[in-house]
Amino acid sequence: MLTLRLIREEKDKLIKQLRIKNFEAEELIEKIIKLDDKRREFQLKKDNLQAQLNDISKEIGILYAQKKKEEAEQTKQKTIDIKEKIREYEDLLNDVESELNSIIVLLPNIPHESVPAGKTAEDNIIVKQAGDIPNLSIKKPHWDLIKEYDIIDFELGTKITGAGFPVYKSKGAKLQRALINFFLDQAEQVGYVEIQPPLIVNEDSGFGTGQLPDKEGQMYHIGLDNFYLIPTAEVPITNLYRNVILEEKDFPIKNVAYSACFRREAGSWGAHVRGLNRLHQFDKVEIVQIAKPENSYSVLEEMKNYVESLLIKLELPYRILKLCGGDISFTAALTYDFEVFSAAQERWLEVSSVSNFEDFQTNRLKLRYRPENEKKTRLAHSLNGSALALPRIMAAIIENYQTEQGIVVPKVLRDFTGFDIIEK
RNA sequence: GGAGAAAUGGCAGAGCGGUCGAAUGCGGCGGUCUUGAAAACCGUUGAGCUCGCGAGGGCUCCGGGGGUUCGAAUCCCUCUUUCUCCGCCA
Known part of the structure; x- marks a missing residue:
């Protein structure tokens, strides 16, 4: 499996080198990069929401420690919406990741520069x-x-x-x-x-x-x-x-x-x-x-x-x-x-x-x-x-x-x- | 196969559901001291992903997977492994 970093950073070189293996990679690579962009976007959004939730949870902890039970209970309300959104992004992320994983393995390894071209x-x-x-x-x-x-x-x-x-x-x-x-x-x-x-x-x-x-x-x-x-x-x-x-x-x-x-x-x-x-x-x-x-x-x-x-x-x-x-x-x-x-x-x-x-x-x-x-x-x-x-x-x-x-x-x-x- | 106990950082070993990515010790690295070393003292010391030019920030990971909860190393389920005892066996 090629690394995403390589696919992103050396796209053109990669496409050229894979032709030695008689493999036309361009379409697949474009698809991979698109999926990876989505993956990153969803990951970031999910992480940010998770960070918010973590902050609120800490707050609740502190409120309980200070015996402010009422306020703590109220603060809990704030998490409902965030948790729902997190679940949404998790689903999106899972879908995009499994699709990405299933197609990234279709790319063959890059041949070494000394590998001669040839069919059979x-x-x-x-x-x-x-x-x-x-x-x-x-x-x-x-x-x-x-x-x-x-x-x-x-x-x-x-x-x-x-x-x-x-x-x-x-x-x-x-x-x-x-x-x-x-x-x-x-x-x-x-x-x-x-x-x-x-x-x-x-x-x-x-x-x-x-x-x-x-x-x-x-x-x-x-x-x-x-x-x-x-x-x-x-x-x-x-x-x-x-x-x-x-x-x-x-x-x-x-x-x-x-x-x-x-x-x-x-x-x-x-x-x-x-x-x-x-x-x-x-x-x-x-x-x-x-x-x-x-x-x-x-x-x-x-x-x-x-x-x-x-x-x-x-x-x-x-x-x-x-x-x-x-x-x-x-x-x-x-x-x-x-x-x-x-x-x-x-x-x-x-x-x-x-x-x-x-x-x-x-x-x-x-x-x-x-x-x-x-x-x-x-x-x-x-x-x-x-x-x-x-x-x-x-x-x-x-x-x-x-x-x-x-x-x-x-x-x-x-x-x-x-x-x-x-x-x- | 049956019964019980356990699994935490390189190792050892703590950890009432809430500033715990995790005390402490050893080891490692850097420094002070020393002619040099040791000792002592001080500091530092896991991984992955991600945002940022950078400084730095965010998320995840305490055997694996799932669940409960606002919040899980800590509770529940499940799997795996290890140890002790019993049984069986090349």
């Missing part, structure tokens, strides 16, 4: 490509290999739940657990504090990170309790800092969390979502940082370099994309996507998305900090990234490391798996 994923910029694409003698896609080696079972998952809920078995389960431990240990080494959050969140949390109200259909909803299954650990982790005022000494804030993630993915099933490419439940290790505004872009670079280091250690071919205005999410100001090359599918698979949200999330969250020697608080910046999402990494490892003898375990994972190869 085709227009993203490849920032870097590295790692060798393996020259495979056999080239089976992972959905065949997992059956052959009996390490992941989709049919069983369908029996238990439904499509998109695979069952990981034996060495498949262990490989996945090895990856999780590897990712968590790596993050810990560079200063991330591990968190195990709830996997179910309430409405306030969903609103805080922007899943609600607009992306409601993406999450599984538990109607009886009005809770949501998390689509990513970003939701509980970032909400840890909802309504918090940080001190200078609290920075940097770096959290890492492993969690299962649940996504309904309604309507997004198609030809390229076979096997592990898209699931309703999957595992992910997520990194989150809360930063001071002046640092947030260097923090983003740091996070980008960290994610890259994981892919280098796993010896997977990867590329880094800077998302264009058309592909970047509603909430992000700048996003880097990481893709690994899945050698049998011969496709790039997105395995991480690292973003700076600037103060778009923190404005909703009311996450502020107090700069040293300043009285006023300011909104902090929030950033997050996958480090990494498991299924597509699994897919890429299974495909890229396949040999005649079996699926070779990447070197860095062997201490975690306790085996070097998955055989039939």
Whole structure:
């Protein structure tokens, strides 16, 4: 959610910048400013009336103290009219505020100045490509290999739940657990504090990170309790800092969390979502940082370099994309996507998305900090990234490391798996 | 799950329905004193919104939400959390 201050003060710049995201904001902004004007007017009127009422109440108090009961009773008459008016303005204010709140969330975050214009994923910029694409003698896609080696079972998952809920078995389960431990240990080494959050969140949390109200259909909803299954650990982790005022000494804030993630993915099933490419439940290790505004872009670079280091250690071919205005999410100001090359599918698979949200999330969250020697608080910046999402990494490892003898375990994972190869 | 008690500023802890945004102590910050520090003393010390060029003013916030009242930290309802006791349980 953009701040009203910014909308009012930098209207023209804002309209121009949002065109990068292919968003025509002018009409909406005019409407917001008009509503905000009304809001201020009603607020002021209500406050003034309230001040009058407060004065009268004090007067009555004093009269009672002086035992002037008659006069006190008379003075009470004066409040009747004022109270009525206050109620009127309260109603007006509530209406205008709820309308304002419902439309201000329609404005997307402003893209960073380096975000390229563009309509689709085709227009993203490849920032870097590295790692060798393996020259495979056999080239089976992972959905065949997992059956052959009996390490992941989709049919069983369908029996238990439904499509998109695979069952990981034996060495498949262990490989996945090895990856999780590897990712968590790596993050810990560079200063991330591990968190195990709830996997179910309430409405306030969903609103805080922007899943609600607009992306409601993406999450599984538990109607009886009005809770949501998390689509990513970003939701509980970032909400840890909802309504918090940080001190200078609290920075940097770096959290890492492993969690299962649940996504309904309604309507997004198609030809390229076979096997592990898209699931309703999957595992992910997520990194989150809360930063001071002046640092947030260097923090983003740091996070980008960290994610890259994981892919280098796993010896997977990867590329880094800077998302264009058309592909970047509603909430992000700048996003880097990481893709690994899945050698049998011969496709790039997105395995991480690292973003700076600037103060778009923190404005909703009311996450502020107090700069040293300043009285006023300011909104902090929030950033997050996958480090990494498991299924597509699994897919890429299974495909890229396949040999005649079996699926070779990447070197860095062997201490975690306790085996070097998955055989039939 | 049952019974009881509680929730107040960074922390501890007062607060008969009426000059209470809140005593007091600790902590923090500024100052006096000191070569420096400590001690002592004095002052200061929450947030949000808003009006004003500014000085300064107004409104709201005592776990969350609602209510009673001219007036609520204080009374009522409700939810949440914590503690004590009992029961149950991985």
